[in-house]
Amino acid sequence: MFQKLSLLCFLFFVHLIVIAQDCNISISGQIIDIHDNTMLQGAVISLEGSSVVAYSDKNGNYTLEDVCKGMVTIKVSHPYCEPQSKKINLTENTKINFRLEHHLEELNEILLKGKLYEPNLNSSITKQLKTEELEGFSNASLGDALKTISGVSSLNTGSAIVKPIINGLHSSRVLIINDNVRLHDQQWGEDHAPNIDINSAANVTIIKGASALKYGGDAVGGTIVVEPQKAPLKDTLMGKTILTGATNGRGGTLSSSLIKANSNGFNYRIQGSLKRLGDLNAPDYQLTNTGQRENNFSLGVGLNKIDYGIDFSYKLTNSKIGILRSSHIGNITDLVASINRPIPFVTEDFSYSINSPKQEVTHQIFRLNTFKKLKGIGEVNLQYSFQNNDRLEFDVRIGDRRDTPAMDMNLKTHSILAQLEWTAPEKFDSHFGIELNAQTNFPSGETGVRRLIPDYDMYTAGFFATTDYKLTDTWELDAGVRYDFNTIDAQKFYRISRWESQNYNQLYPQFEIEEAQGRQILTNPTFDYHNFSGTIGGTHTFKNNWKFTANLSSASRAPNPSELFSDGLHHSLARIELGDLQLNSEQSFKIGAELQGELNNLDFNIQPFYNIINDFILLEPSGIESTIRGAFPIWQYRQTDARLYGIDVGLSYAYKDFDFVSNFAYVNGQDITRDEAIINMPPFNMSNTLSYRKADWNHFFLSLNSQFIAEQNRFPDNNFTQQIVNRSTGDFENVLVDISTPPSSYHLLNLRTGMEFEFDNKRFSINLIINNLLNTTYRNYLNALRFYADEVGTNAMLQLKLNY
Amino acid sequence: MKTIKLLSLSLLAVLTFSACSNDDDAPEVVLEQEEITTLNVFLTAEGGTEELKFSYRDLDGDGANAQVMTNNLDANTTYTGRLEFLNENDTPVENVTEEIIEEDDEHQIFFVSSSGLNLTTEYLDQDGDGNPIGVEFRLVTEAASTGNMTILLIHEGNKFAEGANEGVFSSVVGGDTDIEVVFNVTID
Known part of the structure; x- marks a missing residue:
């Protein structure tokens, strides 16, 4: 592309060559793209009033030979960029670098x-x-x-x-x-x-x-x-509206966005979406209480002057999600009954109403970002953001507490991110940055349910440095390091019996503050974590344009509040989950590689990986507790050494108007310490899509997708035998509670078709999407509600889209 | 200059906001309201006085350390019984029985005797639909024997399901188990 365009430049900028006297001075230097500091190839460097001309090579270098002494005006032009000229008094061999600005159109x-x-x-x-x-x-x-x-x-x-x-x-x-x-x-x-x-x-x-x-x-x-739509640098008003109607759930989504941009860099954006869905349908029955409502809104205003800019944005997401009624259960006996029941206990007629159990979550992000390009250095970027997360979880409750949430938490996070991109040294592109976070969690005490996650303040400070180095035309290397400091200061009420059974009274007597009502104790756990992470890797481009990438990275993660402090009953899984204050950070070492290329119209992409995680935090059953509500298994967090490896492959082949895309992935996770499989690893899965496209017929396309998900044969056996009362005979029986066996493999067909029409600079498209075309009944290993109900059946969606 | 101003502004904002979440404000203790800590079974033999015969008390809720109290029953005796559900962690002690009776169409108690235990029960109370609740009941013992009596409190089961009004629990009754307590009973 570049080369072809530079040939064009040739034609435009060739001047006649005139020989002058005393002309043995040379001017040399580099032509650099001001935005990403890449070297510009094919720029034309000429002298005004002379026919001396040079072109920058692939490293951006140029040399003008045999230039005469005296005042000269150097003109630089490049097909992508605004031309530049510079007047100098030439006395000796000179080195001048030019930093070029892109054309506005190109920049857009x-x-x-x-x-x-x-x-x-x-x-x-x-x-x-x-x-x-x-x-x-x-x-x-x-x-x-x-x-x-x-x-x-x-x-x-x-x-x-x-x-x-x-x-x-x-x-x-x-x-x-x-x-x-x-x-x-x-x-x-x-x-x-x-x-x-x-x-x-x-x-x-x-x-x-x-x-x-x-x-x-x-x-x-x-x-x-995730990146939102950016505003272009021109006077324009761009809009898009998508309306989707779905048969399953008998509802849909309306989404709209509008961007007003000006060539002076000032822009504002507004975007919103509404989603309304009622109860979904499995092939054989209604999934009662699975409706959802979403109201999302975002706006932004910014000034982008290319070498500096400032931008403010606000985002709001608000969702209300019903959770399958039949997944709220009492104890192990109920769980066994649910697993054995072919149809969920509660299947009512279709309804749009969302009852308990349900979640209501509102998340807001305020963000202020500013950047400035610094000549000879690079770019600085400063960002402040504030996030406010309100989460309400409603359980099935009785009496006047029916409408009181069982969990009501507010999480506030302030972040400052300061970054410097340093591009001064040739061939290096480096980033340095500092990230500071202050976070407060406030769980309301008005719920009448003991707090699952306690009050806490958390402060983190991260420092990082990364660099990309262009070794040769075909080799690029990169490396980076990061350090994060994390301190958490929590205030939590433990039941005294739990505090003692976990041996915390011996381990952490310094955290105890005072005994409280209801046989509880107020504690003040505080922990500091130091986390080091790093990455190193390289990319090689072969002569046939195949590309090989390899990367070694190490991540370090401090335990999250749930892993540290969880302490309560998880209703949909009928288990008591216990955190562990003794957890420390987990550290991973991952090697990832990628080979991508093309072979006779077949594009391929192969990504194998191998990941070792020391002190991997996982949740596993550790015993049974009997309560007035019956028996419950206890699941406790534990650390182990884990090993994951796998491969992701993507293939695509085009022939005439047809194209065929195939993706498959395999991952194998193992708890090395216990020598058993890790829970919830995705089973082998494969997706094949055959499409037919005809641009002449108003961009008509039809594609059929086949998805195969294998049965997961590698899983930890967390099944347990529990003595439970047979409710018919009244006698105790040993019952195997099978919470481990994954569901069988399944195969789904999905269809998509659509057309696009253009008129008056507007584009209108209409698409039909049918998921689970054959109304296949299946259950998904990676769905926490797989014990209770089948997955959704056929869902036909009609989508109308207008770009204006 | 502008960026420095912005930075200092945002720093200020962080300080202001984080100052709001003062560490000194200790959170309020939450007393589990959902909780039923105690199940008391009161029985009155014919012509006798009411006695607390069985009790299951677990003040730790999900924690361990339940206190179970059982008394022997007399053979060939008819008792009138009533159940009491309490939350003893609340002050004053909350009588959850009242709440269960208030929402009697959603609740039902089941009594299940193990095969060797010569004991039968019969409902003495009804909800608005004429279905039994089980807070009040009759308990009839026969020959001396020992075994388990399980008391279940089922929430949002199908009270119209077959057998439910005779106290037969089966999978068609369904619902969520709010209470499941097993007493070791001796009839002598």
């Missing part, structure tokens, strides 16, 4: 594609979803969209709560960055979905592993980077 393209923020520059193992792909999931969630990437699965609670799993890891091990702000939304819970409106994202990048150190050092699993 870069801004809109988000190319300036392309993380693909270093050796990170990444995959990106673009706007068109995300739009298909307007009525679904971020987790659903990400699942289309090989190596990404999801951990579900029903079908509305979807948490992404990267290479087998999830929750606190996956960082989510929304518009450069790290999401702090009580991500520790397995039934806490990330608070992101998928309709606000223009692209989403998955980074497998901890190589994106600027976002955090604790990405044991990986990082998800």
Whole structure:
């Protein structure tokens, strides 16, 4: 591309050559792109009034030979850039570097594609979803969209709560960055979905592993980077509206966004979406109380002057999610009954109402960001953000507490991020940064239920330095280090019996404050954690344009509040979960590699990985406790050494109007200490899509997708035998409680078709999406509610989209 | 200059906000309201006076250390019984029985005797639909024997399910178990 354009430049800028006297001086230097400090090839350097001309080579170097003494005007032009000229008095051989500004049009393209923020520059193992792909999931969630990437699965609670799993890891091990702000939304819970409106994202990048150190050092699993639509640098008003109607849930989503931009750099954006869905349907019955409502809104205003800018944005997500009524159970006997029951106990007629159990979550992000380009240094970027997360969880309760939430938590997080991109040394692109966080968790005491997560203040300070080095044309290296300090100061009431049975009265007498009512004790646990993380890697481009990337990264993650402090009953799993104050940080060492290339129209992409995690924190059964409500298993957090390996493969082949895309992924997780499989590892899965596209027929496309999910044969056997009363005979019986055996494999067919029409600079498209075309009945190993009900059946969605 | 101003502003903001969450404010203790700590079974033999015959008391809630009290029953005797559910961790002690009676259409108590135990029960109370609740009941003993009596409090089960009004619990009754207590009973 570059080369072709520079040939064009040739034609435009060739001047006649005139020979003058005393002309043996040379001018040399480099032509540099002011935005990303890359060397510009193919720039034309000429002297005014002379025919001497030179072109910059691939390293941006140029030399003008045989220039005469005296005043000269050097003109530099490049097809992508605004021309520049400089007048100097020439007396000797001179070195002058030029830093060129992009054409506005060109810059817009870069801004809109988000190319300036392309993380693909270093050796990170990444995959990106673009706007068109995300739009298909307007009525679904971020987790659903990400699942289309090989190596990404999801951990579900029903079908509305979807948490992404990267290479087998999830929750606190996956960082989510929304518009450069790290999401702090009580991500520790397995039934806490990330608070992101998928309709606000223009692209989403998955980074497998901890190589994106600027976002955090604790990405044991990986990082998800969500970027909103950027405003272009021109006078324009851009809008988009998507309306999706779905048969399953009898509702849909309306999403709209508007961007007003000016060529002077001033812009404002507004975006919102509404989702209304009623009870979903499994193939054979209604999934009672699975409706959801979402109201999302964001706005932004900014000034982008290319070499400096300031931007403010506000995002609000508000969701109300019903949780399958039949998943609220009493004790082990109920759990056994639920596992054995083919149809959930409560299946009522379709309804839009959302009753308990349910969640209501509101998340707000305020963000102020400013940057300035510094000549000869690079760019500084400062950002302040404030996040406010309100989470209400309603349980099935009796009496006048029916409408009182069982959990009411507020999490506030302030963050300051200061970054310097240092591009002065040739071939190096380095980042230095400091991140400071102050976080307060406040669980309300008005619930009448003991707090699951206690009051705490947490402060973190992170420091990082990363650099990318262009060794040769075909080799690039990168490395980075990060240190995070984390201190947590909590105030928690323990039941005295628990405090003592955990031996905390011996281990932590200094945390005890005073005895309280109800046989409880107020304690003040405080902990400091020091976490070191790092990454090193390289990329090699072969002669045939195949690319090989390898990366070694180490992440270090401090235990989260849930792992430290959990202490209570988890209703949908009929288990008592106990945290452990003695946990320390887990440290991972991950090698990831990628080979991508093309072979006779077949694009391939192979990403193997091997991940060793020391002190891996996991939850496992540790005994049975009998209470007035019956017996419950106790699940306690424990640390072990873990090993994960796997491979993600993507293939695509195009032939005439057809294309075929195949993705598959395998991950194998092992608890090395116990020599057993790790729970909740995604089973082998494979997705094949055959599409037919005809641009002439109003961009008609039809694609059929087949998804195969194998049975997970590697799982820890957490089954237990419990003496429970047979409620018919009244006698005790030994019953095997099978909570481990994964469901069988399944195969789904999905269909998509659509067309796009253009008129008056507007684009209108209509798409039909049918998921689970054959109404297949199945259960998903990675769904916490798999003991209670089947997954949803056929869902046909009609989507109308208008770009204006 | 601008950026420095911004930085100092945001620092100020952080300090202000974090100052709000003062460490000195100790949180209020939460007394579990959902909790039923105690189940008392009072029985009155014909012509006799009411006695507390069985009791299950667990003041730790989900914690261990339950105190179970049982008394022997007389053979071939008819008792009138009543149940009492308490939350003794609340002050004053909350009588949860009243709440159960208030929402009697959602609650039912089941008494299940193990095979060797010569004991039968019969409901003496009804909800608005004419279905039994089980807070008041009759308990009839026969020949001397020992075994287990399980008392279940089921929330949102199907009270119209077959057998439910005779106190037969089966999978069609369903519901969530709020109480499941097993007493070791001796009839002599």
